[in-house]
Amino acid sequence: MLDYQQKLSIIESFPELKKKEVSLGRINFQYADSVADKKNVIYHLHPNGNGYVYAKDIDGYEPDAKGMVNIRDFSEEELRGIIKKAIHALSAEGAYEAATAGGVDHEIWINRSGQSLEVIYENELWNVYAGELLDGTFRTYLEAREYLIEEGFRPEKTKKGRS
Incomplete structure (x- = not known):
């Protein structure tokens, strides 16, 4: 299991994501080029290592009602993979692929x-x-x-x- 600093380092390696501090020491990372109303790719990354990645309609994940998947126990490979998929899903190309089967x-x-x-x-x-x-x-x-x-x-x- 990755700790907070390891997760933060991995997330910050995606230049298309912008860091936004929120309450209680938590951090969101937003994808400004999102073609969807949804901008948060990483939601409430907490110093205790808990956090969420937006994964609605991404194969292989079971998101909650808000479209989020908990990343507490993700490995580096799993975290990088879900972030890449989330960014792609929110990109113009990803939205096109979803709309066009x-x-x-x-x-x-x-x-x-x-x-x-x-x-x-x-x-x-x-x-x-x-x-x-x-x-x-x-x-x-x-x-x-x-x-x-x-x-x-x-x-x-x-x-x-x-x-």
Whole structure:
């Protein structure tokens, strides 16, 4: 288990994080370039070694209701890993990947009759096109996917990412 000074040293090695002292000797570290409302990556790092890292929607972690994971017993490798993932998740690229199902922003879906529909991520929405005609608009990829499956379509094997 890392002590407070070791954790502090590891966290301070991330130049994109800015230190902000809060009450009772605790420290937050914020990611100013966050595209989310959330800016705190490290929350309430305490001199006793306790603290939290924002890990909402990051695979491999079970965050609390606020999206935080306790780092009291983390090793150096674990701490560095979760901080890198948290920064990435709050970055423009990380938000894009989350919104576009891992960076895929364009898919072709085909039904048994050979008809095809195109799903394209545009202006933070998922649009489904039949040729040049807009067939539907959805807030999330999951909603668009559910619609297409209900209509009897399946994704084509090739997927296209951001160009």
